[in-house]
Amino acid sequence: MxxxxxxxxxxxxxxxxxxxxxxxxxxxxxxxxxxxxxxxxxxxxxxxxxxxxxxxxxxxxxxxLTSSEREELAQLRRENRRLREDVEILKRAFFACGTQHLPRCRSARMRRQSALHGATQAPSGGSDVLGQPGGRRPP
Missing domain, CATH: 1.10.10 (Arc Repressor Mutant, subunit A)
Known part of the structure; x- marks a missing residue:
């Protein structure tokens, strides 16, 4: 029918x-x-x-938009989509592996928090976060 x-x-x-x-x-x-x-x-x-x-x-x-601008915009959108997918894959891999294999790094905020809660504070007199005068690392 x-x-x-x-x-x-x-x-x-x-x-x-x-x-x-x-x-x-x-x-x-x-x-x-x-x-x-x-x-x-x-x-x-x-x-x-x-x-x-x-x-x-x-x-x-x-x-x-001219034809060349449309073409460039389409190419940039494709690249953006691919990069977002790459980031998503890396996020999944990161959380699947866990953080135990990553080196520990303490941010400035964490250092401030530990200083406020009684952890070892740098001596006064212009020393940096590492406790070295003038912000230099020891030789």
Missing amino acids: ESRGKKKPRPRRSFTPEFKAEIVELCRRGDRSVGQVAKDFDLTETAVRDWVRQAEVDAGERDG
């Missing part, structure tokens, strides 16, 4: 930049409307209008 009124979606097609430029030129000449050009070349009117709009942006006739 065949359903009425429902068309199968057309498979996605790709077109060369040269072909798009020819279609845009036909539309700009004014001989035929965008709809007529689309019909003559078996294209969707929306696609042709998008190509014309993008050509106007690339030529500086209209505001928007």
Whole structure:
């Protein structure tokens, strides 16, 4: 049984930049409307209008992202997505392995907290966190 009124979606097609430029030129000449050009070349009117709009942006006739800017933005978004996935993988690996294998490092906040709670404090007189005068490590 065949359903009425429902068309199968057309498979996605790709077109060369040269072909798009020819279609845009036909539309700009004014001989035929965008709809007529689309019909003559078996294209969707929306696609042709998008190509014309993008050509106007690339030529500086209209505001928007140029083709090269769109390409760069897409590439940066792909790279950003990949880096976020890498970070997520590293986080999972870090928590799966545990922290027992990592070297201990004490942040400045932890040193301040331990100093406030009675741990050994550096002698007064301009010494640094390590207790060495002038902030130098011993030779």
